[in-house]
Amino acid sequence: MQGLTPPERPASPPRRRRACIPCTNAKARCNFTDLDGGPDDAVCESRVASLEDRLDALTTAIEAQNALTSRSLGIGGSSNPSLIPGLTHAQSPAQAQSPVVPATSSPASSTSASRLSPAAPRQGSTSWPSSKPSVQPPPMGLSWPQAERILAIYRDICLYNFPFVWIPGHMTAQELCESKPCLFRAVMLSSAPLPVARLKKMKRNVIAYISQRMLVEEERSLDVLQGLLIVIAWADLQSLYDQQITNLTYLATGYAHNLGITKIPRELLKQIGMDNAPDDVRAAKDINVPKAPSSDEMRAFLGVYYLLSINSGQFGRNTTMRSQYVDFCADALAQAGEYPSDFLLQQVVRLMQIEDRISEFFGSANDTARGRPLLFLVDENVTTLRAELDSILESLTYTELAKRLPHCSPDQIDHFARYFDLTRQYLLVRLYEPATYLGDLPENSVEPGGRHQYRATALQNCLVAANAFFETVTNVPATSARFQALAAPGQTGFVMVICSRLLVVDAPDWDAAAARRILDFSDFLAKIIGRLQVAEERRKVNVEHFVRETRVLGVTQEEMDEPGRYAGTSQKTAYIKAWYENRLRQMDEAAAAGGHAAAPLSSEPMYIEERLLGRPWYRLAGSAGPRWFVGLLEGSAWNFDDVQMSNQTN
Structure with a gap:
């Protein structure tokens, strides 16, 4: 028994190791293998570690793929190797196009690679450190340099002539496009020096875009209304008799009502004890009318009033937006003085209010729905309106405008002074024009010798105002015709038509031959024709310069040669001139024969x-x-x- 050795004691099972730190944080089970180290090892070959290795490899591969994409885009956009992103002076374009995608080998290699270049953030991260989002080109086939230049043209010449939509001077074209896409498109359409064919396409696209947002998407935004106002006032629709003008004008009016900017704010109504006034918009539309409207909303409201008044006056309709709120908005903007054009806006609105009152008192030549008073009954109203008009124009002389607008150049001041003088002469023609169609004094008048006194005096005053109007028109630079808003062409056409009446009409106590000696209508028409021809030539030159300098692509010679609106208006003016001279010739022949005109x-x-x-x-x-x-x-x-x-x- 003593020689026998005791049997070997079986080995104890391996002690369970403590989980490593990564597995503990991930609440995962460690994967131990026979190759594991001793109990002092702190890291195991776990699923978390394997996943980290794979993520590092994928991150490196994504980085390489992004570098390849950016380099290929740089090569496609520029032929200069120095402009290719990521290409150093020691590399060639061929080398740049063949980046090496690192292999997903070991954690060590991945770690070393991550030290050389920062890894891209994983999904869910907020930013990428090196790549910038690509800038989208502007709409309507323009480039950003072209858009900036068009915006500068609008600011320089058009902004003050229609002060109901203001664009801050610090705002770039890209910022305007992002914040107010409708207004951006309307500005590009109104001021782009492009061929007529391209402007027609742009006009259709802009109107379609505004209609999509307004009617289809039912969007309620001040941007949509501002863009629509610019289209009506500037977008080559300056003929008031284009049916599209009426459609767009009343569309803007209804849209302004839906925005809730056409009525006095409720807080102001409470102050004057009228807070129980009914709303003109449905409460179900969930429209929150602000306590105090913004300055942009008040300008837009006045712009709608201005355009609607022009349209209503020309077609003999009553203006539906004439109210106390018009005075409130105009005075508030002028007193605040947020922008330099607000003073001009107030004066434009005041002159338009006088024109509305003229239409209200006398009607118009094409208004057949209302009865007309006798001519002598309106004499008192004529005196009152004439005094108000003269009072307004006293503060709009060159000297007064220079004091009010110290930031403007002398040329701008001169332009504003001429504009207000033209408006004054036009309103005087409107004021005395009823003498051409209103009834005379009754037969049993107490003034037997004064039956025709009122008419002859009114016709004479109308002739003097028309003569002064044409004197001013023919002295304004021809190039300014391009940058006249909606009202100016209508005013000129109206005065021309009234002159054709005054110079051939056969009325008691009215000497038409003497009137023709005072106002040489044929000579004025010849000057206007020349101005329109100069304006058309200047338009073509501006288009050629813009197309060449900004590199507008795809412009054909046929597009460049297409005549614009001024060429057509010049032909029509020449046609009227030929008719007028032919009419005078017939009258002279009839007078020489001792009879009436043949x-x-x-x-x-x-x-x-x-x-x-x-x-x-x-x-x-x-x-x-x-x-x-x-x-x-x-x-x-x-x-x-x-x-x-x-x-x-x-």
């Missing part, structure tokens, strides 16, 4: 049949000559710009 020949474009107490003012000789067409209403002597150029006889 009936017009069938080849005469058009002649006037003036009847002070009857209508129509104009009638056509067969189907020959131009047709005075006023959109929804015909037979009125208000239109000039849309004269049809047909001169064919049956």
